[in-house]
Amino acid sequence: DADVTQTPRNRITKTGKRIMLECSQTKGHDRMYWYRQDPGLGLRLIYYSFDVKDINKGEISDGYSVSRQAQAKFSLSLESAIPNQTALYFCATSERTGENEQFFGPGTRLTVL
Protein backbone atom coordinates (compact mmCIF):
# COMPACT_ATOMS: atom_id res chain seq x y z
CA ASP A 1 0.00 0.00 0.00
CA ALA A 2 1.17 3.52 -0.80
CA ASP A 3 2.50 5.55 2.12
CA VAL A 4 0.97 8.81 0.89
CA THR A 5 -2.40 8.66 -0.83
CA GLN A 6 -4.49 11.34 -2.47
CA THR A 7 -8.14 11.39 -3.46
CA PRO A 8 -9.49 11.97 -5.98
CA ARG A 9 -6.82 11.23 -8.59
CA ASN A 10 -8.63 13.17 -11.27
CA ARG A 11 -11.38 15.74 -11.00
CA ILE A 12 -13.19 17.95 -13.46
CA THR A 13 -15.27 20.73 -11.97
CA LYS A 14 -16.89 23.99 -12.97
CA THR A 15 -15.99 27.55 -12.13
CA GLY A 16 -17.39 28.60 -8.78
CA LYS A 17 -17.69 25.12 -7.31
CA ARG A 18 -16.16 24.20 -3.98
CA ILE A 19 -13.81 21.26 -4.11
CA MET A 20 -11.74 19.37 -1.57
CA LEU A 21 -8.63 17.34 -2.22
CA GLU A 22 -7.65 14.88 0.46
CA CYS A 23 -4.32 13.48 1.52
CA SER A 24 -3.57 10.67 3.95
CA GLN A 25 -0.25 9.24 5.05
CA THR A 26 0.89 6.19 6.96
CA LYS A 27 4.52 7.27 7.33
CA GLY A 28 3.98 8.82 10.75
CA HIS A 29 5.48 12.11 9.60
CA ASP A 30 4.65 15.34 11.35
CA ARG A 31 5.14 17.63 8.37
CA MET A 32 2.73 17.74 5.46
CA TYR A 33 2.64 19.95 2.38
CA TRP A 34 0.45 20.84 -0.57
CA TYR A 35 2.03 21.81 -3.88
CA ARG A 36 0.74 22.62 -7.31
CA GLN A 37 2.60 21.94 -10.53
CA ASP A 38 2.03 23.83 -13.76
CA PRO A 39 3.78 23.05 -17.05
CA GLY A 40 7.20 24.70 -17.24
CA LEU A 41 7.18 25.68 -13.59
CA GLY A 42 8.57 23.97 -10.53
CA LEU A 43 6.41 22.66 -7.76
CA ARG A 44 5.02 25.63 -5.85
CA LEU A 45 4.10 25.46 -2.19
CA ILE A 46 0.49 26.26 -1.32
CA TYR A 47 0.34 25.42 2.40
CA TYR A 48 2.36 23.46 4.90
CA SER A 49 1.68 22.06 8.34
CA PHE A 50 4.06 20.91 11.03
CA ASP A 51 1.40 19.39 13.22
CA VAL A 52 -2.35 19.51 13.77
CA LYS A 53 -2.18 22.95 15.37
CA ASP A 54 0.40 24.49 13.06
CA ILE A 55 -0.64 25.53 9.56
CA ASN A 56 1.24 28.01 7.42
CA LYS A 57 0.80 29.70 4.08
CA GLY A 58 3.17 28.94 1.27
CA GLU A 59 4.00 31.11 -1.72
CA ILE A 60 0.65 30.77 -3.53
CA SER A 61 -2.05 30.33 -0.87
CA ASP A 62 -4.62 32.80 -2.26
CA GLY A 63 -7.82 31.00 -3.25
CA TYR A 64 -6.97 27.92 -1.18
CA SER A 65 -7.55 26.78 2.38
CA VAL A 66 -6.42 23.70 4.29
CA SER A 67 -7.40 21.57 7.22
CA ARG A 68 -5.17 19.25 9.24
CA GLN A 69 -7.73 16.88 10.71
CA ALA A 70 -5.18 14.55 12.27
CA GLN A 71 -1.48 13.86 12.04
CA ALA A 72 -2.21 11.59 9.09
CA LYS A 73 -4.68 13.77 7.17
CA PHE A 74 -4.28 17.09 5.39
CA SER A 75 -6.99 18.43 3.10
CA LEU A 76 -6.84 21.21 0.54
CA SER A 77 -9.96 23.15 -0.38
CA LEU A 78 -10.75 25.46 -3.24
CA GLU A 79 -13.67 27.52 -1.97
CA SER A 80 -14.69 28.80 -5.39
CA ALA A 81 -12.71 27.15 -8.15
CA ILE A 82 -11.47 29.21 -11.11
CA PRO A 83 -9.91 28.01 -14.39
CA ASN A 84 -6.38 29.14 -13.51
CA GLN A 85 -6.44 26.64 -10.65
CA THR A 86 -6.32 23.89 -13.23
CA ALA A 87 -3.11 22.07 -12.32
CA LEU A 88 -1.56 18.92 -10.92
CA TYR A 89 -1.68 18.95 -7.11
CA PHE A 90 0.70 17.00 -4.92
CA CYS A 91 0.61 16.27 -1.23
CA ALA A 92 3.93 15.49 0.45
CA THR A 93 5.23 14.56 3.89
CA SER A 94 8.57 14.73 5.63
CA GLU A 95 10.12 13.93 8.95
CA ARG A 96 10.52 16.59 11.59
CA THR A 97 14.13 17.36 10.67
CA GLY A 98 14.14 19.83 7.80
CA GLU A 99 16.86 18.44 5.62
CA ASN A 100 15.07 15.15 5.16
CA GLU A 101 13.54 14.50 1.79
CA GLN A 102 9.85 14.78 1.07
CA PHE A 103 7.62 11.85 0.13
CA PHE A 104 4.99 12.61 -2.44
CA GLY A 105 1.53 11.28 -3.07
CA PRO A 106 0.47 10.23 -6.58
CA GLY A 107 -1.03 13.62 -7.42
CA THR A 108 -4.50 14.91 -8.25
CA ARG A 109 -5.13 16.28 -11.69
CA LEU A 110 -7.73 19.04 -11.35
CA THR A 111 -9.45 20.70 -14.28
CA VAL A 112 -11.67 23.72 -13.72
CA LEU A 113 -13.90 24.53 -16.66
Next chain:
Amino acid sequence: ILNVEQSPQSLHVQEGDSTNFTCSFPSSNFYALHWYRWETAKSPEALFVMTLNGDEKKKGRISATLNTKEGYSYLYIKGSQPEDSATYLCAFPNTGGFKTIFGAGTRLFVKA
Protein backbone atom coordinates in the same frame (compact mmCIF):
# COMPACT_ATOMS: atom_id res chain seq x y z
CA ILE B 1 12.21 35.52 -3.53
CA LEU B 2 14.75 32.73 -3.74
CA ASN B 3 15.46 31.35 -7.17
CA VAL B 4 16.46 27.80 -7.98
CA GLU B 5 17.42 27.36 -11.60
CA GLN B 6 18.05 24.19 -13.52
CA SER B 7 19.70 23.78 -16.87
CA PRO B 8 19.16 22.61 -19.46
CA GLN B 9 15.35 22.51 -19.53
CA SER B 10 15.46 19.34 -21.58
CA LEU B 11 18.04 16.98 -22.91
CA HIS B 12 17.93 14.26 -25.55
CA VAL B 13 20.68 11.63 -25.44
CA GLN B 14 21.35 8.23 -26.90
CA GLU B 15 21.46 5.07 -24.84
CA GLY B 16 24.95 4.69 -23.41
CA ASP B 17 25.73 8.42 -23.37
CA SER B 18 26.81 10.00 -20.14
CA THR B 19 25.16 13.26 -19.26
CA ASN B 20 25.01 15.90 -16.59
CA PHE B 21 22.85 18.82 -15.61
CA THR B 22 23.04 21.74 -13.25
CA CYS B 23 21.09 23.18 -10.36
CA SER B 24 21.92 26.73 -9.23
CA PHE B 25 20.73 28.07 -5.90
CA PRO B 26 21.41 30.98 -3.55
CA SER B 27 24.76 30.42 -1.86
CA SER B 28 23.86 32.36 1.28
CA ASN B 29 22.06 30.64 4.18
CA PHE B 30 22.51 27.20 2.70
CA TYR B 31 20.65 24.47 4.56
CA ALA B 32 20.33 21.48 2.24
CA LEU B 33 19.77 20.51 -1.36
CA HIS B 34 17.59 17.68 -2.60
CA TRP B 35 17.53 15.92 -5.96
CA TYR B 36 14.35 14.15 -7.05
CA ARG B 37 13.57 11.94 -9.99
CA TRP B 38 10.09 12.28 -11.45
CA GLU B 39 8.90 9.73 -14.00
CA THR B 40 5.89 10.47 -16.16
CA ALA B 41 2.58 9.57 -14.49
CA LYS B 42 4.33 8.95 -11.18
CA SER B 43 5.24 11.14 -8.23
CA PRO B 44 8.67 12.62 -7.51
CA GLU B 45 11.02 10.38 -5.54
CA ALA B 46 14.10 11.52 -3.68
CA LEU B 47 17.49 10.61 -5.11
CA PHE B 48 19.85 12.52 -2.86
CA VAL B 49 19.86 14.79 0.17
CA MET B 50 23.02 16.88 0.26
CA THR B 51 24.03 19.04 3.17
CA LEU B 52 27.78 19.66 3.16
CA ASN B 53 29.97 21.61 0.77
CA GLY B 54 31.92 19.13 -1.34
CA ASP B 55 29.37 16.36 -0.78
CA GLU B 56 29.37 13.66 -3.40
CA LYS B 57 26.55 11.12 -3.45
CA LYS B 58 26.12 8.10 -5.66
CA LYS B 59 23.30 5.68 -6.39
CA GLY B 60 24.10 3.18 -9.10
CA ARG B 61 24.92 5.09 -12.29
CA ILE B 62 23.68 8.40 -10.90
CA SER B 63 25.85 10.72 -8.83
CA ALA B 64 25.69 14.28 -7.59
CA THR B 65 28.13 16.88 -6.33
CA LEU B 66 27.55 20.00 -4.27
CA ASN B 67 29.30 23.37 -4.09
CA THR B 68 27.58 25.52 -1.49
CA LYS B 69 30.07 28.39 -1.73
CA GLU B 70 29.30 29.08 -5.37
CA GLY B 71 25.72 27.81 -5.24
CA TYR B 72 25.53 24.90 -7.62
CA SER B 73 25.04 21.16 -7.77
CA TYR B 74 25.64 18.79 -10.65
CA LEU B 75 23.78 15.57 -11.33
CA TYR B 76 25.60 13.01 -13.48
CA ILE B 77 24.23 9.93 -15.18
CA LYS B 78 26.78 7.48 -16.53
CA GLY B 79 25.79 5.28 -19.46
CA SER B 80 22.20 6.54 -19.77
CA GLN B 81 19.49 3.93 -20.23
CA PRO B 82 15.94 4.44 -21.54
CA GLU B 83 14.63 3.85 -18.03
CA ASP B 84 16.54 6.96 -16.92
CA SER B 85 14.10 9.06 -18.94
CA ALA B 86 12.43 11.32 -16.39
CA THR B 87 12.37 14.85 -15.07
CA TYR B 88 15.09 15.55 -12.51
CA LEU B 89 14.18 18.18 -9.94
CA CYS B 90 16.40 19.94 -7.50
CA ALA B 91 14.91 21.47 -4.37
CA PHE B 92 16.28 24.02 -1.92
CA PRO B 93 14.78 23.99 1.58
CA ASN B 94 15.22 27.16 3.58
CA THR B 95 16.86 27.06 7.00
CA GLY B 96 14.79 24.76 9.17
CA GLY B 97 13.20 23.22 6.12
CA PHE B 98 10.00 25.24 6.52
CA LYS B 99 9.71 26.05 2.84
CA THR B 100 11.26 24.29 -0.10
CA ILE B 101 11.79 25.96 -3.45
CA PHE B 102 11.82 23.59 -6.41
CA GLY B 103 13.53 24.17 -9.69
CA ALA B 104 11.53 23.69 -12.88
CA GLY B 105 13.45 20.50 -13.63
CA THR B 106 15.52 19.02 -16.41
CA ARG B 107 13.57 16.67 -18.64
CA LEU B 108 15.80 13.84 -19.84
CA PHE B 109 14.92 11.69 -22.83
CA VAL B 110 17.10 8.64 -23.48
CA LYS B 111 16.65 7.04 -26.87
CA ALA B 112 17.36 3.35 -27.29
